[in-house]
Amino acid sequence: MNLFQLALRNISRNAFRSWTIFLCAFYISGFALAMMLIVHGAEQSLDLANQRLGADILVVPNGSEQKVETSLLMGNPTNVWMPREVVEKIARLPEVESISPQLYLATLTNAACCSVSNMFVIAFDPQTDFTITPWLEQRLGRALNPGEAIGGMYVFTPPGEEGIKIYGTFVRLMGNLEPTGTGLDRALFISFDTAYDIARNSRTRAVEPLQIPDNSISAALIRVRRGNAAQIVSMKIEQQIPEVTAIDSPELFLSYRNQINGLAEIVWMVLAIALVLSIAIVDLIFTMAVNARRREIAVLRALGSTRRSIFFSLLAEANLLAFGGGMAGLALSALAVYLFRNLLVSSLQMPFLLPSLPELVFVLAIGILVVLAAVSISVLPPALAASRREPALAMRE
């Protein structure tokens, strides 16, 4: 029998007290972790999407920025067009280092033309592209040939088929990009040539042809020359070419970021309130429990237990419970977030990416430390009072 075992016995004896502390730790840590994973996952997702685009400025037709952002993040295709000459105009600006146009296409919903319905297809210009091409060089060692494609993380060739059918044409999937947690994971990337080939062929091979308006593009990605602020360059672009909207990269997905930040604020507030409430509840319950054990504690003192060891064994009791509850809460919530990640994305309408294992472990460790600190704070006053009480007085009560 040692003090640790004594603490364990006390835990099993006082079920109400024990469950209260356990459950407080369980709910707080579980809720905190779930919220942190969601908020952090969404933020990381946005950052990765930004990185994937790899542009300082995204230029889209006037008024379509919301649509384009939603497409990029959630993966539902969009259909926006602006004149191709926009590219030449922007390229003439001295601050612009490179500019690359893109076409945003879509497969049809529930149509025989295509393997995947309503898929977001992005066509890029291999001549100027700086987003997909570096990845291709690294992984494939060459550019895409006509009829070849690269997919986001979750794009795959239907089993038994030679490729992904788009408007009657099969394209061969040559590889997958790393996940971003956004709609880009479900998008297909093809070259301009492939896109125009598909459009041409679709007139004979598909019931409904793929329409790509002449001399039009959907968006353009811009890299700014060193030493120029993207914000100022995008203002300049908008001034000179009124029919487009230029979004510099910090502004990209801003509405989503604001939404996430708003959510995060509410979550932190609710958590703070819950934490304060739990501290108060645990303090109350523990004070009651310690009062009920006054005599017993006095007896322990009479048998030779020091104030210090009384204090620390009470603290140990509470922390053991909090550790158990906290671990259970964290484990369950991590599991729930993992299992329901897809549901989360569709119901919250937010991008989401699971953290890497080291990140998760780090967050879990922080979570446990916070729970232990909170419990220690709550039981500190009663534990201190109980250890300081004069044994002779405590015995009389």
Place this chain on the structure above:
Amino acid sequence: MLISLKDVVKIYAPAKEQPVRAINGLSLEVPRGDFVAILGRSGAGKTTLLNLMAGLTRPTSGEVLVESANLWSLGDREQSRLRNRKIGFVFQFPSLLPSLTALENVALPNTFGKRLAGDEARVRAGQLLEMVGLTDKRNAFPRHLSAGQQQRVVVARALMNQPDILLADEATSNLDEQTEQEIMTLFQQIHAETGVTIVMVVHSSYLVRYATRSIQMANGKILSGD
């Protein structure tokens, strides 16, 4: 001298109540090996006196010495160690830990002093339980023991660390006559066999015969002693 009290005064001053002089200028010496019985009416200050001897309450004035060490010049750690090693306690109220078995309760004082390893402690606790006649109850929890059996476990626990002093506060007042006699005989036997010094509060004068000496208390003072 094993225990000496010099001019000890203990005043309780509870909030919103009149202060009580529970011990009123009391001096007492208990030499090693004595078996002292303390008599006195309810409220005479008997429990307070025992608590003072063990350092469980601080005297308002005066000194309490155990083996010439002033209890209240010691820090909490030394005081606790002294209690743990030198003093055994039998309380006026049920004092077994409900979550521990009889054997674990007996071994408990060793937890705070750690003089014996776990196995040795269990062996010694077992021997003590045998001495008080409860070998078959070693794994029973207190709630499954009778009042007399519980008190015997408490006596065994008090002896666990081979104390120099055994302080007992009305150890038998809740027991029937037969059991009372058994427990008192047990104390007598322990005193004879181990030579431990016993200070025992008794509730009636016929119990004085078990002791070697008796003290009569009233109003926080010693009326007479032989």
